[in-house]
Amino acid sequence: MGEAKEEEKKPLILYLRPPHPPLEQTLSLKFQILKPTSPTTTPIPQFLSTHHPSSIRAILCSGYIPIDAPIITSLPNLGCVVTTSAGLNHIDLAECRRRGVVVANAGGVFSVDVADYAVGLLIDVLRRISAGDRYVRSGRWGRKGRGEYFPLGSKLRGKKVGLVGLGNISSEIAKRLEAFGCIISYNSRRRKPGVSYSYYPNICDLASDSDVLVVACPLTDETRHIINEDILSALGKDSIVINIGRGALVDEKELAWCLIQGEIGGAGLDVFENEPSVPKELFLMENVVLSPHHADYTPESFQDLFDLSIANLEAFFAGQPLLTPVKCD
Amino acid sequence: MGEAKEEEKKPLILYLRPPHPPLEQTLSLKFQILKPTSPTTTPIPQFLSTHHPSSIRAILCSGYIPIDAPIITSLPNLGCVVTTSAGLNHIDLAECRRRGVVVANAGGVFSVDVADYAVGLLIDVLRRISAGDRYVRSGRWGRKGRGEYFPLGSKLRGKKVGLVGLGNISSEIAKRLEAFGCIISYNSRRRKPGVSYSYYPNICDLASDSDVLVVACPLTDETRHIINEDILSALGKDSIVINIGRGALVDEKELAWCLIQGEIGGAGLDVFENEPSVPKELFLMENVVLSPHHADYTPESFQDLFDLSIANLEAFFAGQPLLTPVKCD
Numbered sequence: 125m126g127e128a129k130e131e132e133k134k135p136l137i138l139y140l141r142p143p144h145p146p147l148e149q150t151l152s153l154k155f156q157i158l159k160p161t162s163p164t165t166t167p168i169p170q171f172l173s174t175h176h177p178s179s180i181r182a183i184l185c186s187g188y189i190p191i192d193a194p195i196i197t198s199l200p201n202l203g204c205v206v207t208t209s210a211g212l213n214h215i216d217l218a219e220c221r222r223r224g225v226v227v228a229n230a231g232g233v234f235s236v237d238v239a240d241y242a243v244g245l246l247i248d249v250l251r252r253i254s255a256g257d258r259y260v261r262s263g264r265w266g267r268k269g270r271g272e273y274f275p276l277g278s279k280l281r282g283k284k285v286g287l288v289g290l291g292n293i294s295s296e297i298a299k300r301l302e303a304f305g306c307i308i309s310y311n312s313r314r315r316k317p318g319v320s321y322s323y324y325p326n327i328c329d330l331a332s333d334s335d336v337l338v339v340a341c342p343l344t345d346e347t348r349h350i351i352n353e354d355i356l357s358a359l360g361k362d363s364i365v366i367n368i369g370r371g372a373l374v375d376e377k378e379l380a381w382c383l384i385q386g387e388i389g390g391a392g393l394d395v396f397e398n399e400p401s402v403p404k405e406l407f408l409m410e411n412v413v414l415s416p417h418h419a420d421y422t423p424e425s426f427q428d429l430f431d432l433s434i435a436n437l438e439a440f441f442a443g444q445p446l447l448t449p450v451k452c453d
Numbered sequence: 454m455g456e457a458k459e460e461e462k463k464p465l466i467l468y469l470r471p472p473h474p475p476l477e478q479t480l481s482l483k484f485q486i487l488k489p490t491s492p493t494t495t496p497i498p499q500f501l502s503t504h505h506p507s508s509i510r511a512i513l514c515s516g517y518i519p520i521d522a523p524i525i526t527s528l529p530n531l532g533c534v535v536t537t538s539a540g541l542n543h544i545d546l547a548e549c550r551r552r553g554v555v556v557a558n559a560g561g562v563f564s565v566d567v568a569d570y571a572v573g574l575l576i577d578v579l580r581r582i583s584a585g586d587r588y589v590r591s592g593r594w595g596r597k598g599r600g601e602y603f604p605l606g607s608k609l610r611g612k613k614v615g616l617v618g619l620g621n622i623s624s625e626i627a628k629r630l631e632a633f634g635c636i637i638s639y640n641s642r643r644r645k646p647g648v649s650y651s652y653y654p655n656i657c658d659l660a661s662d663s664d665v666l667v668v669a670c671p672l673t674d675e676t677r678h679i680i681n682e683d684i685l686s687a688l689g690k691d692s693i694v695i696n697i698g699r700g701a702l703v704d705e706k707e708l709a710w711c712l713i714q715g716e717i718g719g720a721g722l723d724v725f726e727n728e729p730s731v732p733k734e735l736f737l738m739e740n741v742v743l744s745p746h747h748a749d750y751t752p753e754s755f756q757d758l759f760d761l762s763i764a765n766l767e768a769f770f771a772g773q774p775l776l777t778p779v780k781c782d
Contacts, residue, residue, distance in 0.1 A: 240609045240633055244582050247573030251751070253744060254583040260743040261736045266729025274745050279753040280569045303632035304569055400595025407590045414589040415582060422580070422608040 231448030245392030289341025574721030618670025
């Protein structure tokens with residue numbers, strides 16, 4: 125009886141992310157967890173209607189389930205959404221603002237891992253590391269005959285790298301690439317104070333002046349397909365695109381077409397428009413590195429992320445400011 | 454007739470490296486070139502015996518043909534060997550010293566490219582980039598079933614990286630890895646003055662204290678198999694080996710065995726003991742990145758290298774000091 129009362133005192137949270145036993149165990153020390161058994165088959169508002177929706181004041185989510193107006197509307201006392209992702213495009217932020225729901229994300233927890241991965245993809249595409257690995261494993265190295273020569277890659281030093289967006293992640297990427305002797309420029313809505321990299325207010329001009337374009341801005345209605353036909357054409361034949369932001373930042377059909385036609389030189393892609401679906405025509409290309417949306421996670425970061433998410437939920441229930449709040453406008 | 458005389462005035466060099474039309478064309482502006490048509494079928498001393506060996510004072514070579522005592526002995530007036538490689542293990546330096554032959558190598562021309570590649574291999578093995586590319590191309594991403602989950606890689610920040618050797622290349626590697634938040638230590642024969650990284654006089658101690666061992670020292674009789682069973686065992690189960698030096702620096706059989714047994718965590722290998730032969734048991738391993746000895750070349754570096762090699766030959770024939778001399782002891 126004592127234990128049940130103790131349990132009742134814990135605040136209730138709605139858990140809308142893939143199962144993760146260690147996280148759920150840690151959460152359960154401080155919260156009661158309501159978890160739809162099969163969010164993909166039963167619509168969540170329908171599930172909630174049978175589970176005292178008025179008692180739910182917070183959601184813990186990730187990028188996998190959209191936190192849309194029907195879900196938000198079905199929870200009359202919702203006050204807080206905490207997402208374990210850095211990206212926010214799965215959350216209806218306008219509806220959150222309208223309802224006065226505060227939102228927290230992963231803040232900078234992933235920035236370092238994503239930046240490392242972006243640089244890894246960049247080196248891989250320029251220096252042909254994955255392609256070289258494939259070449260050796262196929263047994264072609266040292267074999268004599270047509271098509272058995274493995275072409276050289278391209279040098280990093282002196283390459284002009286244009287960053288699309290200059291937030292936490294891009295700043296970490298820039299710091300790393302400076303050590304390789306790359307020349308950094310960026311595009312963002314506004315020039316960043318105290319930043320020495322060249323600023324391009326126009327992304328097409330940035331592309332024209334860059335050997336490598338790294339796409340690292342958040343996905344919003346304004347940035348969807350920000351890398352389109354015009355930008356790819358401005359970038360040019362020997363240049364490469366690295367996308368570690370979100371798939372829909374790039375017009376994927378156009379990118380695939382440019383790669384096939386040799387209109388751009390290569391690509392390193394961790395994200396895709398319709399994950400886990402990847403354009404099949406990229407599978408046979410030697411100048412492309414494909415990655416299963418893995419830039420943002422290492423086991424070492426998970427613990428930091430979970431600690432942060434729980435601290436955000438605790439702050440909300442204690443009436444304190446969130447640790448990593450996001451603007452809902 | 455005038456042209457023939459002009460040609461005769463040019464110094465004669467023996468060209469013992471793979472064919473390279475642009476290099477040979479540039480060389481021919483300043484030198485007469487003697488080039489065995491088929492160095493692999495006719496022994497070079499035999500070829501030389503029919504080509505006025507006493508008129509040859511300089512050799513231009515690379516790592517592909519050994520410049521051994523029989524060749525050096527067959528050239529009574531040899532005074533200089535210029536190699537387009539950074540490594541010197543193909544040249545009998547003791548014989549050169551005995552004969553008073555000066556030797557020049559590629560100096561630091563490759564350092565930057567090799568360092569970039571080493572970091573690329575390191576990120577690839579830790580963050581599983583090539584493995585992820587293979588996973589996506591195989592169509593397994595998003596497919597449900599056993600073995601379809603793609604495991605996370607490991608974080609770079611905070612990793613302890615031990616450098617075996619601290620010459621030009623390792624120093625460039627260290628500079629880059631510091632930007633990723635790695636902690637750098639090194640082993641070399643002597644502590645380097647003015648270097649802040651932790652120095653380990655004993656390579657086994659370095660391995661014990663490292664998560665990643667980067668092998669980047671020259672191959673000599675002393676360093677052959679410097680990475681042996683003891684070192685790999687000290688390195689331990691979660692650690693990785695990156696080799697961008699020479700294949701024989703590592704006991705390759707032992708390394709393959711340790712990888713298969715899970716005694717070490719992974720490897721990124723650009724060089725092998727019997728290139729282009731690679732131990733077949735590595736071809737199916739997911740924690741290994743294999744590369745066809747490509748770390749040291751980019752097209753952008755070739756021009757620098759050729760300019761340097763020609764400048765070394767010109768210095769020799771002008772009686773000037775070489776630009777990138779190497780010690781023959």
